[in-house]
Amino acid sequence: MSSGTYTPKPGAAPLPTMIAAQAVLETKMLLRNGEQLLLTVIIPALLLVLFSSVDIIDTGAGKAVDFLAPGILALAVMSTAFTGQAIATGFERRYGVLKRLGTSPLPRWALLTAKTLSVLVTEVLQVVLLTVIAFGLGWSPHGNPVAVLLLLVLGTAAFSGLGLLMAGTLKAEATLAAANLVFLLLLVGGGVIVPLDKFPDAAQSLLGLLPISALSDGLRDVLQHGAGIPWGGLGILSVWAVLGLGAAARFFRWE
Numbered sequence: 001m002s003s004g005t006y007t008p009k010p011g012a013a014p015l016p017t018m019i020a021a022q023a024v025l026e027t028k029m030l031l032r033n034g035e036q037l038l039l040t041v042i043i044p045a046l047l048l049v050l051f052s053s054v055d056i057i058d059t060g061a062g063k064a065v066d067f068l069a070p071g072i073l074a075l076a077v078m079s080t081a082f083t084g085q086a087i088a089t090g091f092e093r094r095y096g097v098l099k100r101l102g103t104s105p106l107p108r109w110a111l112l113t114a115k116t117l118s119v120l121v122t123e124v125l126q127v128v129l130l131t132v133i134a135f136g137l138g139w140s141p142h143g144n145p146v147a148v149l150l151l152l153v154l155g156t157a158a159f160s161g162l163g164l165l166m167a168g169t170l171k172a173e174a175t176l177a178a179a180n181l182v183f184l185l186l187l188v189g190g191g192v193i194v195p196l197d198k199f200p201d202a203a204q205s206l207l208g209l210l211p212i213s214a215l216s217d218g219l220r221d222v223l224q225h226g227a228g229i230p231w232g233g234l235g236i237l238s239v240w241a242v243l244g245l246g247a248a249a250r251f252f253r254w255e
């Protein structure tokens with residue numbers, strides 16, 4: 001055996017390895033958090049079952065689940081990428097976790113990338129679960145899966161940017177209150193459960209520009225009505241993604 005076989009080789013791991021390891025850690029932390037699971041998994045599933053089974057809201061012609069399932073998928077994206085990420089990151093910032101991670105070999109942008117990858121992994125699990133439940137309720141989706149994927153990815157980018165912006169600029173307690181309030185307001189006024197055409201005409205124009213409305217209506221156009229690429233919804237989500245991620249990168253405070 002030659003000398004030097006066991007010589008230590010100090011230095012940081014390759015950047016992709018560090019990002020992957022951090023993403024796995026972020027995902028495990030998210031899945032172990034009972035409150036986050038309630039928000040990101042249980043509430044959307046309960047809403048889907050409740051409003052599909054009980055005739056509470058007029059969702060128009062056809063089965064209620066055909067209208068509700070796309071909106072609930074949009075809600076799941078928002079709950080994970082925006083509400084859950086904002087709250088978790090806000091408290092990590094308060095307790096100094098982000099400050100310590102910022103001094104590690106992992107670049108700060110790579111840490112935010114790992115958080116986004118964790119969000120995507122969680123969303124895959126959400127989509128699978130909600131799809132299984134929707135099929136059990138008689139859902140009959142249509143449309144192009146590529147269009148669905150584009151909507152989900154851009155929706156994730158838009159909500160992730162807004163969540164990180166909130167977490168990086170407000171105090172943790174303010175982020176907790178604001179993120180939950182926004183979640184409730186967009187649940188009611190974002191076309192998730194209540195169709196936008198139930199609102200006054202003036203309100204419809206404004207509500208239609210919200211990222212949750214663009215995502216839920218875009219998914220509904222594809223999955224319920226079999227439409228092609230929903231360029232309008234994709235355009236709105238792209239604008240929100242650029243603005244949200246750009247503002248988060250510019251104004252995010254690590255301490």
